[in-house]
Amino acid sequence: MKNKIFPVVKIVMCRFALLTLFAGFSVHAGVTTPLSGSGANTPDIIKTSTKYLVKISKSNEYGYSLNTFSELDTKDKTLVLANSLQMNPKLSGSPAQTIVLALNANQIASFSEIKVEGRAADVVILAPKGIRCDGCSVTNAERVTLATGEGIYESGELTSIALSSGEISVTGLGFSANQSSLVDLAAGKVTIDAPFTTNMKGRVVTRANKEVKEIDTAGTLQVSNGDVQIIVGDNAFRYSDRQSDASFNTFSGTALTLTSNADIAVGNLHLESTYAQGDVSIDGRILANGAWTYVGRYNNQSIVPLESVNVKSNGDILIYDQIIAANKVDLESTQDIRIIPEGGVARFGIDNIRAAEINIAAVGTVESTGAILGESVYLSARQVVNEGDVEASRDIYINGEEEIRNQFGGVLLSENILLKSDHDVVNGSLYPFRLLPKDDPATAGVQALSRASSINEKRVGARLSVPPPPETMMPVEVATLEAFILGQNIRIEANQFTNGNPYHIERQSVEVPELLLEYNKSSQVIVSAENTLDLRLKERFWNMSSIAESWTGNTVIEAPLIDNERYYLWADTFTYTEDVPRSSTCERYIFGRFCIRRSNPQDVSIKKYHQYIKALSPQARINTGGSLILSSQSLNNEHSAVEVKKDVVGTVNNVWMEGLSLRDIWETTTVTHHSRTYCTKKIWRKCIRRKTDHWTTSRTDLTKNEVTAQFPFVFYVDGHINQGFGKWNVNMRDIIFGPYATSDKPVPKPKPSKYIPIINSGITFFILNPNFKA
Numbered sequence: 123m124k125n126k127i128f129p130v131v132k133i134v135m136c137r138f139a140l141l142t143l144f145a146g147f148s149v150h151a152g153v154t155t156p157l158s159g160s161g162a163n164t165p166d167i168i169k170t171s172t173k174y175l176v177k178i179s180k181s182n183e184y185g186y187s188l189n190t191f192s193e194l195d196t197k198d199k200t201l202v203l204a205n206s207l208q209m210n211p212k213l214s215g216s217p218a219q220t221i222v223l224a225l226n227a228n229q230i231a232s233f234s235e236i237k238v239e240g241r242a243a244d245v246v247i248l249a250p251k252g253i254r255c256d257g258c259s260v261t262n263a264e265r266v267t268l269a270t271g272e273g274i275y276e277s278g279e280l281t282s283i284a285l286s287s288g289e290i291s292v293t294g295l296g297f298s299a300n301q302s303s304l305v306d307l308a309a310g311k312v313t314i315d316a317p318f319t320t321n322m323k324g325r326v327v328t329r330a331n332k333e334v335k336e337i338d339t340a341g342t343l344q345v346s347n348g349d350v351q352i353i354v355g356d357n358a359f360r361y362s363d364r365q366s367d368a369s370f371n372t373f374s375g376t377a378l379t380l381t382s383n384a385d386i387a388v389g390n391l392h393l394e395s396t397y398a399q400g401d402v403s404i405d406g407r408i409l410a411n412g413a414w415t416y417v418g419r420y421n422n423q424s425i426v427p428l429e430s431v432n433v434k435s436n437g438d439i440l441i442y443d444q445i446i447a448a449n450k451v452d453l454e455s456t457q458d459i460r461i462i463p464e465g466g467v468a469r470f471g472i473d474n475i476r477a478a479e480i481n482i483a484a485v486g487t488v489e490s491t492g493a494i495l496g497e498s499v500y501l502s503a504r505q506v507v508n509e510g511d512v513e514a515s516r517d518i519y520i521n522g523e524e525e526i527r528n529q530f531g532g533v534l535l536s537e538n539i540l541l542k543s544d545h546d547v548v549n550g551s552l553y554p555f556r557l558l559p560k561d562d563p564a565t566a567g568v569q570a571l572s573r574a575s576s577i578n579e580k581r582v583g584a585r586l587s588v589p590p591p592p593e594t595m596m597p598v599e600v601a602t603l604e605a606f607i608l609g610q611n612i613r614i615e616a617n618q619f620t621n622g623n624p625y626h627i628e629r630q631s632v633e634v635p636e637l638l639l640e641y642n643k644s645s646q647v648i649v650s651a652e653n654t655l656d657l658r659l660k661e662r663f664w665n666m667s668s669i670a671e672s673w674t675g676n677t678v679i680e681a682p683l684i685d686n687e688r689y690y691l692w693a694d695t696f697t698y699t700e701d702v703p704r705s706s707t708c709e710r711y712i713f714g715r716f717c718i719r720r721s722n723p724q725d726v727s728i729k730k731y732h733q734y735i736k737a738l739s740p741q742a743r744i745n746t747g748g749s750l751i752l753s754s755q756s757l758n759n760e761h762s763a764v765e766v767k768k769d770v771v772g773t774v775n776n777v778w779m780e781g782l783s784l785r786d787i788w789e790t791t792t793v794t795h796h797s798r799t800y801c802t803k804k805i806w807r808k809c810i811r812r813k814t815d816h817w818t819t820s821r822t823d824l825t826k827n828e829v830t831a832q833f834p835f836v837f838y839v840d841g842h843i844n845q846g847f848g849k850w851n852v853n854m855r856d857i858i859f860g861p862y863a864t865s866d867k868p869v870p871k872p873k874p875s876k877y878i879p880i881i882n883s884g885i886t887f888f889i890l891n892p893n894f895k896a
Contacts, residue, residue, distance in 0.1 A: 152174065152195055153169070153174045153194055153196060154167070154192045154193040156190060156226075163179050164189075165178050165179050172199060173200040174200070175204060176189070178212070178213075181215065184219075184220075185216075185220055186222060186279065186280060188278075189222060189223050191225050192229070194223065194229065194231040194232070194247075194249065195229075195230075199234070200235040200236075201235065202239050203221055203237070203245070205217045205243050206240025209240060217241035218241075221243050222273060223245070223246065224273060225250075227250040228251065229249070229251060231252070231253045233255070234256065234257055234258050235259050236260045236263075238263050242262045243264075244263060244265040246280065247267070247268050248269055249269075249270055252288035252291070252309075253291070254291055255268070255297050256293050259297070261299075264303050264304070265305070266306070268306070268308075269359060270286050270290060270308070271283040271284050271285040271286050271288075271359070272284050280361045282360045282361055282362075283358070283359040284358055285308055285310060285355065287310035288309055288310050290309040290311070291315065292315060292318055292384075295316060295317070296316030296319070296385075297318045298319050299319075299320050300320055300323075302348055303347075303418030303425040304348070304349050304351075304364070305348055306353070306359070307350075307351070308352075308354075308357065308366070310377075311354055311377055311378070312354050312377075312379070313381070314381065314384040316385075318350075318384065318386045318388070319388065320348025321344050321345055321347050321389065321412060322337050323338060323341040323345065324413060325340075335413075344411075345415070346411070346414070346415040346429050346448075348388050348389045348427065349390040350388040350389075350390065350392070351392040352391075352394070353392075354396070355371075355377070355394075355395060355396030355397050368396035370397070370398050372399050373399055377395045377400035378393060378401075378403070379405075380403065380404045380405055380443075381405050384405070386409065388427075389429060390429060391408060391410055392432045393431075393433045393434070395434070395437055397437060398437070399457070401435065401438045402435040402440070404440065404443060405443055407445075407446070410427075410429045410446070410447040410448065411446050411448040415427045429447055429449045430449040430452070430477075431447045431451045431477070432451075432452045433452070434455075436456045436457070437456075438459070439453055440462070441459075441460070441492070443464050444464070444472070444476070445477075446476045447477040448477070449477065451480045452482075453484075454483050454484075455484045457486050458489070460489045461474050461475065461488075461494065461510070462492055463493070463510070472493065474493050475496070476495045478497045480494060480498070481500045483500075483501075485504065486504055487505045487506070488502075488505070489506075489508075490509065491509045492510045493513075494510070494511065495514075498514055498519075499512055499518050500518075500519045501519070502521040503521075503523070504523045505524050505526075505527075506520050506521075507525075508527070508528045508529075509530045509532045510532065511532075512532075512536075513535045513536065515536070517537065517538045517540075518534055518536040518539045518540070518609070520541050522542075522543045524543070525543060526541050527547075527548045528549045528550075528605050529548065529550060530551065530556065530602060530605070532606070534609070536609050537611070539607060539609040539611070540613050540615070543615070543616040543617070546617060547614055547618070548620045549605045549620070549647060549649055549668070550605040550621060550622035550623050550668055552620070553624055554626070555600060556597070556599075557591050560594055560595065561594075582693075582760070582782075583687060583688045583691045583761075584622070584687050584688070585689050603624060603646055603647065604646040604647070606647075607649040608648070610651065610653050611652075611656070612650075612655050613654075614649075614657050614658070614659070615658045616658075616660070617660045618659060618661045619663050619664070620666075621668040621669075622689070623644075623646060623739075624666075624689050624690075625643045625740065626737055627639065628736060628738075630736075632696040632734050637735055637737075639740055643740075644667075645740070649669070649670050649671075650670075653672065654675040654677075658681075659681035661683065662684070665684075665687075666685070666739075666742055667689035667690075667739045667741065668742055668743075669743045669745065670744050671746070672748060674748065676750070677744065678751045679752055679753070680754070681753075683755060686757075686760070687742055687760040687761065688741060688742060688760070688761045689739035690737050690738070691735070691738065691761060692737035693784060694734060695733050696732045696733075697729070699729045699730070700727065700728045701725075702725075725793040726792050727791050728790045728791075730786070733784040733787075741761065741762045742762035742763070744763070746767060749771050750764070750769070751772050752771070753772050753774075754772075756774070756777075757776070757777050757778070759777075759837060760780050761781060761782050762836070763836035763837075764837045765838045769841035769844060770841070770847055773846040774847050779835045781835045782832070782833035782834070783832050784833075791822045793818055796816070797817075798814065799812055800814075
């Protein structure tokens, strides 16, 4: 019996000894230190009902107090770091300048309030597995660093932090450090799902008839304070200069997330993902724009909040909410940048990005459906697509290496606008719908729009030159076709500039009421300059049913080909025949009443050709308040308008202009029935046999050919057309749509000869031509 009881007693005694050993080095669960180590080089922890008092280890010669924990979970209690000799006898030399709290790699750090008692010190929390911050704050610290990694030291000085894949999450009541000048979050992944601020509160009061700015925790004004940096990646974060040595490993998904609950108010902000394919998603508001700025201190140097926001990523950058900065907003991605209004729907007065200077650069695509507002806006990418508002009080500069598109509600508004591309710039659209890949999830359940059938030979306009959509793409209806480029001075440098309004209306037959264009939709695609419109193109300016204008200055167009035409005109002919009852007239009467000879009876039919518009688009218009300066091989103005207030200057080799007339054409065909009776046999001069022959003759006459409607071209010049405007030009040419219609460009007429040949009896004589002009 004794042998059975002894092992049990032994186990109980061992457990009691372990508990006693733990009690000598730490308190119970929450904040604990490892079992090994004691004295001045290790922290002591005293737990009360409201706080954990940590007597930090003594600082080394560089001012670092290095403290290691096996558990760091404050459980809503305040973590007080004793950094004064009165509270902590371990600091016999001097208070710490930097307090490092390092957690072992198996635990997640979680804290609420961290308070440095005594002399202010920098606070560094290292937790490789992760850090949870729910309503956490740091006070009496000039610099705060939260990192998921292990410190790398050189002779006792923290030089860098080797980051792990751990995550820093800010939730609940969020994070605040309004007494800190510098705040760094460095981790494998960061999620901000709550308010995050380093700003102070202030108010403006009147003292001695003067307005005075005061820091007041009860104030309602935001006072910009603090330089905040959030970096994710497989990095070595350099503590000394706050930079990273990145390895650029691949990350799948979003590495740095600001949720819709995030509300960041700081003096300056830098967000960065160094992962390849590691996205940055901003779905919360960022504010770096206070009522005034608070100049902080660090290492006896002034820290002035720049009130700027910088976002860098080796993946995509997605912005769903607002970034507001007093100074600059810089977005830089090696992939794509997409700016989307909050809730996916643009609202008046809600800007996605607002700053004095905005710089957005991407290796891939920059796409905006939201609003960007600044003094100067610079966009650069392989492809730039704007379907929102870009407004600048000074300059807009857009460089799209392959393409720039301003479409489906897009607005570019500034004093000076420069659009530059090695390929194409498009304002408006080639199609009256959006093209989406058929396998795109966005097209699920979407009804595809049908296009018109085969091209009729009587259709004209730019639409016939637009290539059909690829079979892999689905046409989807859009809310608007509007596209505006509005500025004081506008310059476009590209291979081709297309200003396209694909608005058109159709009717199925002549019985349907006549087509009427809506004014707003007819002028919904515009490039308009208050002063100078300057188009420098390597191939073509294609203006289809759109407006390109300068109000008071000159319009300069340098392009080998200029096409000014309607998007779509479809003139059809309705043909029908009317028969007139047979008629004949009396050639001889007797007694004034009885007809004894009638003329041959006639059948009359009238074939009528009625031309009507089956599809209609607005005119394309080039309007110039000053002079029109051209350098081109060919200018084609088809059913559209060019209006110049002053002069037409420059060189154009070929000028082609045409209008369109609709007509009613009547062809009257008259069939006359003839008969003749004659004698075929006579006896004694008396006819005993007669025969009658019948035959018909017909004649067709053009009895009506009148214009019913006109769609002319307009080329109006209020000044002078200088020499060099075309080797030939056409003052007016109508295309007649009917059974005999043609539409060939005219051959230039030869110059009159000095002599006119006259042939008489095989002999040729030459006389002077009275119309000849030397």
